[in-house]
Amino acid sequence: MVALSLRFDLRNPEFAATTSSERVRAAVDMAAWAEARAGGVAVSLSEHHGSPDGYLPCPVLLATAVAARTTTMRIAIGAVIAPFYDPIRLAEDLAFLDALSEGRIDLVLGSGYRAEEFEMFGVAASERGRRTEEVVEVLRKAWTGEPFDYRGRTVRVTPRPHRPGGPPLVLGGNSAAAARRAARIADGFAPYKAEDWAVYRAETLRLGKPDPGDHPGGALRPTTFLADDPEEAWADLLPYFLHDNNSYAEWLEDASDGTAGPYARSTPDALRASGRYRILTPEAYVEDLRSQGAGARAHFEPMVGGVPPDLGWATLELYEQRVLPALTAAPS
Numbered sequence: 001m002v003a004l005s006l007r008f009d010l011r012n013p014e015f016a017a018t019t020s021s022e023r024v025r026a027a028v029d030m031a032a033w034a035e036a037r038a039g040g041v042a043v044s045l046s047e048h049h050g051s052p053d054g055y056l057p058c059p060v061l062l063a064t065a066v067a068a069r070t071t072t073m074r075i076a077i078g079a080v081i082a083p084f085y086d087p088i089r090l091a092e093d094l095a096f097l098d099a100l101s102e103g104r105i106d107l108v109l110g111s112g113y114r115a116e117e118f119e120m121f122g123v124a125a126s127e128r129g130r131r132t133e134e135v136v137e138v139l140r141k142a143w144t145g146e147p148f149d150y151r152g153r154t155v156r157v158t159p160r161p162h163r164p165g166g167p168p169l170v171l172g173g174n175s176a177a178a179a180r181r182a183a184r185i186a187d188g189f190a191p192y193k194a195e196d197w198a199v200y201r202a203e204t205l206r207l208g209k210p211d212p213g214d215h216p217g218g219a220l221r222p223t224t225f226l227a228d229d230p231e232e233a234w235a236d237l238l239p240y241f242l243h244d245n246n247s248y249a250e251w252l253e254d255a256s257d258g259t260a261g262p263y264a265r266s267t268p269d270a271l272r273a274s275g276r277y278r279i280l281t282p283e284a285y286v287e288d289l290r291s292q293g294a295g296a297r298a299h300f301e302p303m304v305g306g307v308p309p310d311l312g313w314a315t316l317e318l319y320e321q322r323v324l325p326a327l328t329a330a331p332s
Helices: 020-037 059-069 087-101 115-121 125-142 176-185 194-206 230-254 268-274 282-291 309-328
Strands: 003-008 040-045 074-081 105-110 148-150 153-155 169-172 188-190 223-226 277-280 297-300
Touching: 003 020, 020 040, 020 059, 020 309, 040 059, 059 074, 059 087, 087 105, 087 125, 105 125, 115 125, 125 148, 125 169, 125 176, 169 176, 176 188, 176 194, 188 194, 223 230, 223 282, 223 297, 223 309, 230 268, 230 277, 268 277, 277 282, 282 309, 297 309
Parallel strands: 003 040, 003 297, 040 074, 074 105, 105 169, 169 188, 223 277
Antiparallel strands: 148 153
């Protein structure tokens, strides 16, 4: 069976006419469905704060719900925005989550880039590097389960995570400074840009650490939906695709540090032509997956940009009912 992954950020713009409760429940149900019936191996969750469309602010809580409904699926949080957390409380929450999931949590720690979020939490953007480093240091010490000094007082985080030492700590970022920080203090690095990976690799080698190898790739996969009539589906889904793309583009354009990413503002025609979002028939998706060979992996963001849960489920059901059987059928 082809491995399936899902991603959720729970954007819920007003024009979607759905509630956040419906969206949260659907995300957990979709993750459970994926593992039980569709070869689901991973779900990834994202974090932002104060967004008018209700973007997921608490991925650790959603990850806990997913962990309680699944048994084998990897649960990735990318990224926990480290400067906005109390390090001790974050260490406790993540240790508990790692225990509940029996070690199925994968973490990326980000430093943040939206000015509105720093203002919301009363954190100076100039402090984000230092705060991220402090979080990494505290998590490592806390997950030993032993007492340690924290800001002049002795603290102890219990119980320990399921994995000795806790989950690996990967840093996100899109700058040379973030790359050098990751090489110095983290277990890995997750940039968008190949040039930042080159800085990371060079700094890792300079520090005498093992070579992390070539850039593993960070380009976004196309956001895929399935429909028997793609033209009709485009009319329904395009507003959500535009909202997703242009919201990210606006945030990145406003970033005061020049943070770069894979999004740029777009128009309906340009967005459709870009291939960044696509709607395929089940049969076309079967051929797409077959063309990928033995390592083929299906990926869906079924509520991207605020897509209502029922439209997201329509794609997942077509995948289960029409794509999987075709992929597993014996050659004629």
